[in-house]
Amino acid sequence: MIKKLSMSELQRLEPEAFLKSEKFPFVLVLDNIRSALNVGSVFRTADAFAAEGLVLCGFTATPPHKEILKTSVGASSTVSWIHFQESAEAIQFLKENGYSIVCLEQTDHSVPLQSFIPETNTKYAFVLGNEIEGVGDLFLKNADLLIEIPQFGTKHSINVAVCAGIIGWYFISKRDFMH
Numbered sequence: 001m002i003k004k005l006s007m008s009e010l011q012r013l014e015p016e017a018f019l020k021s022e023k024f025p026f027v028l029v030l031d032n033i034r035s036a037l038n039v040g041s042v043f044r045t046a047d048a049f050a051a052e053g054l055v056l057c058g059f060t061a062t063p064p065h066k067e068i069l070k071t072s073v074g075a076s077s078t079v080s081w082i083h084f085q086e087s088a089e090a091i092q093f094l095k096e097n098g099y100s101i102v103c104l105e106q107t108d109h110s111v112p113l114q115s116f117i118p119e120t121n122t123k124y125a126f127v128l129g130n131e132i133e134g135v136g137d138l139f140l141k142n143a144d145l146l147i148e149i150p151q152f153g154t155k156h157s158i159n160v161a162v163c164a165g166i167i168g169w170y171f172i173s174k175r176d177f178m179h
Contacts, residue, residue, distance in 0.1 A: 015078050021050065025123040026171055027099065028164050029055040029090065031139055032130040036061035040071030041161035042128070046079045047072075049168035053080035055125065057090045058136075087138040095142075099125035103143040104163055105135040106156070110148035113166070118175050126167045128160045 013021060028046055033039055039061050046054055056062055062083050063069070063076040084090040094101055100122050118124065127143070129135030134157075140146070149158060149166055158166070 015074070018047075018050075018078050023050045023052040024172060024175070025052065026168075027052050027055050027094075027123075027125050028168070029094070029101075029125050029127040029139075030057060030060045030160070031087065031127055031136050032058035032133070033060040033128070033160060034131050035160075036065050036067035037071050038131070038159070038161045039065075040068035040076065042164045043068065043072035043075040043079050043081075045161065045164045045168055047075035048165075049172055051079065051168065052123075053082070055090050055094065056081055056083040057087055058085065087136055091138065091142045094125045097123075099123045100144045101125050101127060101139065101142055102145045102147055103127040103129075103135045103139050104147050104149065104167060105129060105140065106148050107140065107146050110146040113147050113149050113170060116145065116147050116170075116174075118171055120175070124171065126164075126171070128163055128167075131160060 028042055028051055030039060030042060039056070043054065060083070061068055062081070068076050082093070084093065091101065102116075102124055104126060127135050127139045149163060151158065
C-alpha cells in the first residue's frame, strides 16, 4: 500500500526557518498581472522552489489581498517581494542587483526553453507577462534572453502561474540544486 508522507517526513522548514534559509538565485517578475489569484499561485511556486523573491510590476496586485492570500496558502508571508509601479524602475533594480533578465515570451528572437542552460554564478530574473498582452515592450527591449516554452495544442499561451512553475522547476533541475 502507498503511504503519503507526513509533514515531518517531508522535512519542510517552519516559516521562520525558511525566511532565514538560503534561496536559489532567481526571482520571478510579474509584469502587470491581472489576476490576483495568479499572483497568489506564483507566490506559492516561489516558496516551493525557494526563489529569492518576487518583483511585482505595474497594476499587479500586492499582499495583503484576499485572492492572493487564498491561492498563496501562506506563501505571501514567506516569500520576499517588492513592487514597482513602472517597469523602468524594476529593470533598473534588477540590473543594479546583478540579475540577467530573461523574458518568457513568444517572439521572433525567442529560444526554446530546452536550449536555455543556466550559467553557474548568474542570478536570473524570469519575467512573466500579462494574461492578455504578454510581457511588456520595455522588458523585451531590456532582456538578456527571450525564452519560449514549446506548446503543441490549439491555444497560444500557458497560464502565467503554470509558466512560473515550469521555469522554476526547469531552472532548479538544470542548475543541479537537487539533492
